[in-house]
Amino acid sequence: MRSVHRLSTEGGGFVPPSSNDFNLPPVFGNSAYTTKPILLVFLSVLLVSVFFLLASRKAAIVPSKLQFAGESIYAFVRNDLGRDVIGHEFMRFVPYLFTLFTFILTNNIFGIVPLLQFPAMSRVSFPYVLAIFTFFVFHYVGIRKQGLRKYLKDIMFMPGVPKPVYILLTPIEIATFFLVRPLTLSLRLFANMFAGHLLLLVFILGGDHLLKGVIGLKLISPFAFAFGIGLTFFEFMVQCLQAYIFTLLTALYIAGALADEH
């Protein structure tokens, strides 16, 4: 992609990275299923599975280092995101939350792993898929728990509110539960990863471009690279945080659906 731009702007000015930089061609073959994001997603499944299978294989009382590392992540999701948020029925949802967290985290961190360097979650399709899963999970849980009628009634006519307020509240509530929640969930993750990757591209490609310029620009180039490196650390934080937020919100939605009143 870059090279295409480079060629077309031979001798010309700097072409800033754009959303087109996220549409990567197939790594091999000519299939839409062999693009970099898709391969990365499969790689993440493989890595997470292998890591946790190895870590949990022995299930020893006194854990090895590997088991301890796996357990720490698992316990974090299980206790801080599951038990503390959902309450006594949390164990049913731990596998889902755990998968969500590890899947998003790994794919996010791919954004700063050398050679891979692409956050799969900056492809909006994946956050969409995850948000849709969460959407179905928490609605299903609510309907199972309270019955379809009561669940919908509670959403549309929140108990304990004066009747005239429903004119205002009901559309907001419906929009919140069926549109805003999945949309914000997926777009927050997508936009963070997208913007973060774009920022890194700007500074690193920019530094690269400055290096090709006149002597004065060459001197500025290291600053651009240094900033790019600094941002990489910042990105790492954002990547972890976004995985956490996505999982936390999912847990909160499930907890809300399980609660008797919203």
Place this chain on the structure above:
Amino acid sequence: MIHSVHLAAEESVNPLIPHTAELVVGVIAFTLLFLVLRSRVVPMFEKAFTARTEAIQGGMERAEKAQLEAQRALNQYNEQLSKAREEAQSLREEARVQGVAIIEELRTKAQEEAIRITASAHASIEAQRQQAITSLRNEVGALAVELASKIVGEALDDQARQSRIVDRFLDDLEATK
């Protein structure tokens, strides 16, 4: 889809439009990971957690039980000790009381004995005195009669004779004694 990939170089594509291939892969990949983690990883970690909790709880329970046991033993010993002390105290008290009683009894007995001995001594002395008086009286009477008859029998005219009679009488007396 492939088409759009190639197009991307030429014109800007809205990044919010999802790709079918990615949607499919997303669903498959996530489901796959979910199944693996749910069936293999979560149960194993839960098993480890449960085992660990049990191990810790078991240890704590054992320690608690041992402590309880020790406490109970200590209480028992203390109780026994205080009981023994009380018993000793009561024994001492009893002994003291008994001692006093024995002394008192002995004293009374001794007094009684003394009184009895004194009384019997008195009685015996009295009896002997009475006996002595009786026998004395008899003897004195007899002696007096004897003496009188002797005196009357003999001639009481001269002094020498008279004194001889008395001396003879006294000598007789002494001889009979």
